Amino acid sequence: EVQLLESGGGLVQPGGSLRLSCAASGFTFSSFGMSWVRQAPGKGLEWVSAISGSGGETYYADSVKGRFTISRDHSKNTLYLQMNSLRAEDTAVYYCAKVGGSLIYYFDHWGQGTLVTVSS
Amino acid sequence: EIVMTQSPATLSVSPGGRATLSCRASQSVSTKLAWYQQKPGQAPRLLIYGASTRATGIPARFSGSGSGIEFTLTISSLQSEDFAVYFCQRYNNWPLAFGGGTKVEI
Secondary structure, eight states: OOEEEEEOOEEEOTTOOEEEEEEEESSOGGGSOEEEEEEOTTSOEEEEEEEOSSSOOEEEOTTTTTTEEEEEETTTTEEEEEEOSOOGGGOEEEEEEEEEETTEEEEEEEOOOEEEEEOO | OOOEEEEOSEEEOOTTOOEEEEEEESSOOTTOEEEEEEOTTSOOEEEEETTTEEOTTOOTTEEEEEETTEEEEEEOSOOGGGOSEEEEEEOSSSSOEEOOOEEEEO
16 A cells, blocks of 8 residues: 655744655655645645656756755655745645656655645 | 646535536646545545546546546536545646646535
8 A cells, every 4th residue: 555654844934944754655666756746725736846766857846946855765765855945935735746657747646744834 | 837727616516416627728738637636634636647547446427538728527426525626737748737626515
């Protein structure tokens, strides 16, 4: 059974940093791309970033480019999102999601999410 | 960037009724389109990918159709557990994008 467990969310001041983690199990981690998707309170889904199975290709939404960095550790089966220069508008539940197929970036499994609150 | 627009924002349907949700792309996305269901306090769940292929374990009352710029998610004979918010997502190129969602309510 595929399981994705996010951690690392919390309250951070504007301009601060946070690193999210997503521990994956139940599938061959290195064979699938992974992604982060966020949802601001009461709003819709916003794609944030994605990384290929090998980790060699990374992709970002314009809203986070240059501030967020996605990475993965195959030895730990863990996905990360390093978030720097955080803004109030980054406040959201952050979901990690597993890509459905090779180079096909829809999401067939999702974690339960971790809440990031950016506020002074 | 290709923008995804969903309509209506809210759809009122009676239990046992039929719901038709629309998703329109500002440019063609071929059939690189997925649909998700999200209930309050829960993560999204994949329903449909490739515009019309049901994901594992999804009941046959959910069906997807369309290609290019116009897509439809149809829920026949709505069950109580189907009242939720539905999102479409294109994955034809970067950046990926979701539609704004349609809330299906009683």
